[in-house]
Amino acid sequence: MSQSIKRIAVLTSGGDAPGLNGVIRALVKSAVLDHGWEVFGIEDGFEGLIGTPRVRKLGLSDVRGLLGRGGTILGSTNKGNFGTKIVDGTLQRNDAVYEEFKQRTHELGIDAVVVLGGDGSQSISQDLFSIGVPVVGVPKTIDNDLVGTDQTFGFDTALGVATDALDRLHTTAESHDRLMVLEVMGRHAGWIALHAGLAGGADAILIPEIPYDLQVVADKVRKRDQVGSLFSIVVVAEGAMPAGGAATYQREGLLGGIGVAVAAELGQLTGKDSRAVVLGHLQRGGSPTPLDRILASRYGVGAVWAISQGRFGQLVALQNDLLTTVPLHECANRVKQVPVDGQLVRTARSLGIVFGDPATPPADTTATAA
């Protein structure tokens, strides 16, 4: 199969994640050193092949020093022209840009396209594959919510930033007997909030998977006060919502503001001085952790391996610490949520962390997988 491959291309799509450059570096190295292929970088996501193509050749010297660099040297856009729009009440996509993308790959002699992207981007990959573009996906998002893979690159770095923030909030909260609320990213899944809450010793974790009642959190805060722990730390995922309520948006399509709302309400319920901190894009920026650098390297090499095997229409995935591939259509446009009765949630409950729901299942942390 690999004999027919001469030139491959790579693009980065959607929100950036620490490790993107590490994947590009590994992909170029493996493509050149293992196979002698040529690599083109497509700029600004899928948009880079629309209109005048924005592509550049990536050789070994172009990827030198990229392993620890945050962001993406190729630039990224969200779905742009490739997104679906509601026309006359139905969801429609602009087929012409998909055909244009395919046509450009032919003109440029590109034998395979590697897409570094999250669930939305991989649904575009799947649609491109369905019209004949040889695509391989690589799972990217700090949210760690992609179906089919155990871990996305970028998550560990975001987790480190969030945990560091919680450590810092602890010392200032304790100094002032305050209630501190940290809002972290996580649109539909609370992986960052859950992991950071555990690693950073939070008293309450609010995630999209478990609708909350702030009375439960307020009770927890009061109990802490009664035993002399006069400060409390709450971590809330941006997509968390009250039971029977909805998520909080800054403006249409842009989540945000839940931290401030939770801090204000908890302040009223408990009478405590409360503050909110929104961590935002600090979680996405900067240098990847060692774990994310290794993961990025594995995914980059894995993408080249997948191409050499002709595994198009597939997502490179990490399962039980082994790289494999899974069909894109099984992962695209789906979200891997935190299992509400999983081992991690149970562990947190056993540590006295509340999730804002009244339920307190038995503390058998071994009963179900995380």
Ligand code: F6P
């Ligand atoms: O998908 C990752 C993510 O970080 C989400 O958690 C967040 O809602 C979103 O990106 C924000 O992206 P942007 O500000 O780039 O639109």
